[in-house]
Amino acid sequence: DAKTTQPPSMDCAEGRAANLPCNHSTISGNEYVYWYRQIHSQGPQYIIHGLKNNETNEMASLIITEDRKSSTLILPHATLRDTAVYYCIVRVWSAGKSTFGDGTTLTVKP
């Protein structure tokens, strides 16, 4: 699986959009981008995934650059409950396992 690079920490004001970047410059054509988050003392939670088109669901939006070398997870209106560690992962669809890095700790502040 291609390696991902994320900033170790970010802050965001409550009610504002949180934009979490991920660099995956060595991504292959058949690798998808996945995002998970982990709230303290819980298991990680799946958020969203995409290949090359932008994706949106009830939790977030995923924007993937045209060259697919980076992506951004957007939480449109961050709340205090969005404070968590966010993991960006790339993996082949049929790979089975996912490789997690150390993620970005997002702190949403009132």
Add this chain to the structure above:
Amino acid sequence: GAGVSQTPSNKVTEKGKYVELRCDPISGHTALYWYRQSLGQGPEFLIYFQGTGAADDSGLPNDRFFAVRPEGSVSTLKIQRTERGDSAVYLCASSLTSGGDGYTFGSGTRLTVV
């Protein structure tokens, strides 16, 4: 069930003892994954099952670690001769298939070896 269930939630054991950690995946999920997580780090892959068979066990650190899933649902992670370095949170996840579905994780078992 509604989610992935892991038992026990906490386990304290003495160095050298044997432990078993149990995972009940979501009903109908064919793929099951074990990870372990040390403080301040991301989850580290251990093994994954597709049905009853271990499709990839490349993450098991050594032969003290073993996992089974005999009927394709419940899985047990077994650790022999535990060492203090085995202390971590052990996470289990399941997905509908081993394809591109997102995982559903359990809350983990916190293992402490004293």
